[in-house]
Amino acid sequence: MNTTLHAVAPSPCPNDFDSIAFASSRTSTYTVECADPHRHDRAVRLLIERMYSWRGLAPVDADVATARPDRITLVASDESAIFGTVTLGLDGREGILADALYPEELARLRRRGARLCELTRLAMDTHHNAREVLGALLHLVYIHGxxxxxxxxxxxxVHPRHAxxxxxxxxxxxxxxxxxxxRVNAPAVLLHLDLRHVDEQIALHGGTSKPGLRSLYPYFFSPEEQDEILRELGAPH
Structure with a gap:
């Protein structure tokens, strides 16, 4: 992915994920950082509302998720605008948002010993290099979660047609x-992924950008870049 890391001014993001931004010079320059509600809230809401309405969805909560320490919102932006966002939710005493629709399914995972996290409010402006930016956003929430x-x-x-x-x-x-x-006034299905699969795919394909491979994992960071990110975050690995 030809990625470089840059320190940025801390923002009010929980869980030590606030001081790193990422820039890719492979096709364009952009940053991925923790959303700051004072700088990013309106832009995040407009992006989610625009991209969801384009798909026939109607989000009822598109504010930057900073009120709870078990949620983190990331944004991708260039000099002109925010064009990608995703929120990671960590399981805890209050559960996760998917518990509202799928309590029995999630209870079964928890009984098996699963430590859950969830992805919500994923929105990407397709005028940008969607696969590259999605890879960066999803790898960063993987690192965090x-x-x-x-x-x-x-x-x-997700909507059934996107599954x-x-x-x-x-x-x-x-x-x-x-x-x-x-939350979006539309049909949904619940999807699940064992994160050991992500471990394996990053080791095999991360950072390779292999043409023709029907997978997002080549657009994730390489294992070496992942280790560099963890060092910048001061996290053990």
Missing amino acids: RLIHGASDVVIE GFYRRMLGFSPIGDERVCQ
Whole structure:
């Protein structure tokens, strides 16, 4: 991915993920950083509302997630605008958002000893290099959830017509049938991914950008870049 790391001024992001931004010079220059509600809230809301409405969804909560220490919102931006965002939620006493629709499915995972995290409010302006930016965003939430907080499994609620993308490109599997998600006023299915699969795919494909491979993992960072990011964060690895 030809990625360089840059220190940036700390923002009010929980869990020590606030002082690193990332820039890729392979096709364009952009940064990925923790969202600051004072600088990014309106832009994040507009991006989510625009990209969700384009797909026929209606988000009811698109504010930057900083009120709870178990959630982190990341944003990708260039000099002109924010064009990508995702929020990572960590499981805890209050559970995760997917518990509202899929409590039994998540309870089964927890009984097996799973330490859960979830992806929500993923939005990407497709005018940019979507695969490269998605790879950076998703690898950074993987680092935060898996390597820093020890999550073992990730879940995501998606519209049924988008489930195929997550299955093909990341290896998710469906574990919940179709229901109506009130957060976006649309049908949803619950997808699950054992993060050991992500460990393996990063080791095999991270940073390679292999042409023709139907996967997002070549657009993740390389294992060496991942180690550099962890050193910058002061996290053990």
